[in-house]
Amino acid sequence: MPLTLDDVRELDRQDPLATFKSRFALPEGAIYLDGNSLGAQPVAAAEAVEALMAQWRDSLIQGWNQGWFDAPERLGDRLAPLLGAAPGEVLVSDTITHNLYKLLGYITEGQGRARPVILSEGGNFPTDGYIAQGFCRFGGFEHRVVPEGAALEAYLDERVAAVVLSHVHYRTGRLRDMAAITRQVHASGAEVVWDLAHSAGALPVNLAACGVRYAVGCTYKYLNGGPGAPAFLYVRRDCQNRGWQPLSGWLGHAAPFAFEADYAPAPGISQFRTGTHSPLAFAALEASLTLWQEVDLAALRHKSQRLIELFRESLSGCLDEHGISDITPPEAQRGSQVGLVVSNHGSSNAPNPGYAIVQALIERGVIGDYREPGLMRFGFAPLYLSHEDVWQAARHLREVLSAGEYLAPRFQQRGAVT
Ligand SMILES: Cc1ncc(COP(=O)(O)O)c(C=O)c1O
Incomplete structure (x- = not known):
């Protein structure tokens, strides 16, 4: 009935x-069923952006030493419990698009071309396939697509270096068995980069329990970070400090303010930084992630x-x-x-x-x-x-x-x- x-x-x-609803500023009468594209605005996010504007006005460049500079790692640690990750394993930075490129480069760096193939899945959100294509074109790899619905197993041979997969599919909403697929990919000798765009903040994610080593995701959907809010990437602790990532920008340098001639990656998750981030965007996201700490x-x-x-x-x-x-x-x-x-x-x-x-x-x-x-x-x-x-x-x-x-x-x- x-x-x-x-x-x-x-x-x-x-x-x-139920009480969380009053902490979002939704237009009167709106029933918002598009939080899977752009999350609604936390009341605290608007306040945080206003406070950031005041800080910029009053502190000027000192703001960078008042919490702006270390926001990518600090917010990564805030996000970690929502992903089943530990502190120091998540960095808030750039976009999913950039982060996929960084991880594909990091994973394959120093391998030669012993495993020359990057796999992506047909029917996935386009940026995942496009980045795999672009990465292969510039990095001398071969891009192969697993057709939508085909068994991944048939494509996982000894030539595959990495595969990019979505945890929850953007069109169908289908949730993959992350633990089983991660085991399967690792058993073949390849790495998997999980795209968590439609699972972070939508359901409990447990990267550690699933044996995941690499993942990316965004914060503007279920995590309510705001339009164009910075994305995140996850690199498991024991997989850090292995080499370079390809977007070797100055803020991922071990000593960014030493202005050295040559690049040297920062230790830990910080090497996945690239250039200057936007404290305004981080302020809105931090307010939302603070709210998320209360969510069961x-x-x-x-x-x-x-x-x-x-x-x-x-x-x-x-x-x-x-x-x-x-x-x-x-x-x-x-x-x-x-x-x-x-x-x-x-x-x-x-x-x-x-x-x-x-x-x-x-x-x-x-x-x-x-x-x-x-x-x-x-x-x-x-x-x-x-x-x-x-x-x-x-x-x-x-x-x-x-x-x-x-x-x-x-x-x-x-x-x-x-
Ligand atoms: C699965 C998936 N990956 C990636 C993106 C976009 O990523 P970016 O942050 O680079 O715009 C989306 C956007 O909706 C998405 O649904």
């Missing part, structure tokens, strides 16, 4: 994470899965008749998002109606996103979503579909970012 409004309000009263990750996972089930159950019976299929994997194999694929009603030339459906929802205050071809994505960020929000979002979607509201011409206009 579908839950009633009273039922979901009762679930909210019993929710141990088991409760987060439990609520994320209950919200997903509530959404799907509230839509049951209404998707088929509109040519929509629910591609969300089963609970043990998914992250924190729901994927609904809209069929093109047999016409491959016509624009997919999924885009217009998402636009019609946005007009009603329910914010999700759309990815070609035909995928409507809804992210469930348990810190600022109530059960009632999710119940109402499903009601809006049912109404948009049943009334054909999305067919209105204004929903067909496309912006640059979908």
Whole structure:
């Protein structure tokens, strides 16, 4: 039996994470199901940025000695418990894109070309494949793609140096068995770099328990660090200090202010720094990570899965008749998002109606996103979503579909970012 409004309000009263919602500054009336693209704003983040502006005004360059300079390592240590990592193993820096390049170079440095192949997976978020391609082109490696859905095993031969994989797939939301795959890759003599973009802050991640040596991830999605917030990378302690990473910038130098002619990598995780970071961006992220220290990750996972089930159950019976299929994997194999694929009603030339459906929802205050071809994505960020929000979002979607509201011409206009 579908839950009633009273039922979901009762679930909210019993929710141990309910108080976090008031610590986010969401627009009035918005139901935000796009935290898997850009997380909502913690109230404390706006305060922290304002304080940083005042510090810049008053302290000028002294700010660098007042916490700005060591922020990449300090925030890395804040992030570590959310990833099952130890202090000194995580650095907040640059973007996933840059960090992938650094790690591919670091892993393969000094190997000669005994293992000349870098693997990436077809259908993954494009930057992972693009960086593998670029790295191979400039580094003299061979790039091979594991087709989407193919068994990795068949591609892991003695020529493979490294493979880049997503922990949770950005389109399907499918969660991989990180421990088993890491064991498999290591047993073949290769390294794996995990992309945690859709798992950090979405579910408990335990890099140490899974035997992971290298990972990257972003902080602007579930971790609420803000638009373009700095990314992170993880290098297990015993894998540090092995050589160089290829973006050998001055702040990754052992003595950056000695201005020496030649590069010498800093000890530990700091060598993965590149150039000057933005204290403004770090201030917003630090405020969010401070909030995250209070979050019980088991409760987060439990609520994320209950919200997903509530959404799907509230839509049951209404998707088929509109040519929509629910591609969300089963609970043990998914992250924190729901994927609904809209069929093109047999016409491959016509624009997919999924885009217009998402636009019609946005007009009603329910914010999700759309990815070609035909995928409507809804992210469930348990810190600022109530059960009632999710119940109402499903009601809006049912109404948009049943009334054909999305067919209105204004929903067909496309912006640059979908
Ligand atoms: C799986 C995955 N990797 C990487 C990125 C982008 O990384 P970057 O921080 O370099 O923009 C995204 C962005 O959505 C993503 O979903």
